[in-house]
Amino acid sequence: AQSVTQLGSHVSVSEGALVLLRCNYSSSVPPYLFWYVQYPNQGLQLLLKYTTGATLVKGINGFEAEFKKSETSFHLTKPSAHMSDAAEYFCAASPMIYNQGGKLIFGQGTELSVKP
Amino acid sequence: EAGVTQFPSHSVIEKGQTVTLRCDPISGHDNLYWYRRVMGKEIKFLLHFVKESKQDESGMPNNRFLAERTGGTYSTLKVQPAELEDSGVYFCASSPARQFSGNTIYFGEGSWLTVV
Numbered sequence A: 001a002q003s004v005t006q007l008g009s010h011v012s013v014s015e016g017a018l019v020l021l022r023c024n025y026s027s028s029v030p031p032y033l034f035w036y037v038q039y040p041n042q043g044l045q046l047l048l049k050y051t052t053g054a055t056l057v058k059g060i061n062g063f064e065a066e067f068k069k070s071e072t073s074f075h076l077t078k079p080s081a082h083m084s085d086a087a088e089y090f091c092a093a094s095p096m097i098y099n100q101g102g103k104l105i106f107g108q109g110t111e112l113s114v115k116p
Numbered sequence B: 001e002a003g004v005t006q007f008p009s010h011s012v013i014e015k016g017q018t019v020t021l022r023c024d025p026i027s028g029h030d031n032l033y034w035y036r037r038v039m040g041k042e043i044k045f046l047l048h049f050v051k052e053s054k055q056d057e058s059g060m061p062n063n064r065f066l067a068e069r070t071g072g073t074y075s076t077l078k079v080q081p082a083e084l085e086d087s088g089v090y091f092c093a094s095s096p097a098r099q100f101s102g103n104t105i106y107f108g109e110g111s112w113l114t115v116v
Helices: none
Strands: A003-007 A010-014 A019-026 A032-038 A044-050 A056-058 A064-068 A073-078 A087-094 A110-115 B005-007 B010-013 B019-024 B031-037 B044-050 B053-056 B065-068 B075-079 B088-095 B111-115
Touching: A003 A087, A010 A019, A019 A032, A019 A087, A019 A110, A032 A064, A032 A073, A044 A056, A044 A064, A044 A073, A073 A087, B005 B088, B010 B019, B019 B088, B019 B111, B031 B075, B044 B065, B075 B088
Parallel strands: A010 A110, B010 B111
Antiparallel strands: A003 A019, A019 A073, A032 A044, A032 A087, A056 A064, A064 A073, A087 A110, B005 B019, B019 B075, B031 B044, B031 B088, B044 B053, B065 B075, B088 B111
């Protein structure tokens, strides 16, 4: 069965420091991959996604992620953290099966805090 | 354009009572999904509608949960009778008509349910 693992339920960085949130997936066939963010008292918002093509994907708010098939990973990075990045981040996968479109499998979530 | 809207945003009910959650998807989106996050766990898929038809309800936990989407517009999720373990956040999401695994899925802000 497919699964998504996010390493670290809580990550704390200083403002201006590199943000690295880790995500690994388990699947015999590489799925489509997504990162969502949930700011306090808001819904889930798509940061970026990988479907096909370039393995380095750029998203909103300066975030990017790289799909590495050999490592079954899709880590999220941002060169310089801002206070407004404090939120919970979710990695998710969707199987490349037509009739299962939309059935996202989520990781456990990573709470990012940013220290001044 | 309005996003996915959910009502109520918060609900506190006693064990054994009934609660009905409502979701209005983005206008024109044929696909509607329900997800749930119970405390400390990952977000999990409950079911998927295509218009008014249930495409996949493999994630529904038991027969105390009933989802409907009359007329292919808004959807309701009823929990009857509610149990303590049903407490959590219920997310509704929608996506456009073409059923492609890489489609962006748009989430609502969630309905927080507390069963006491």
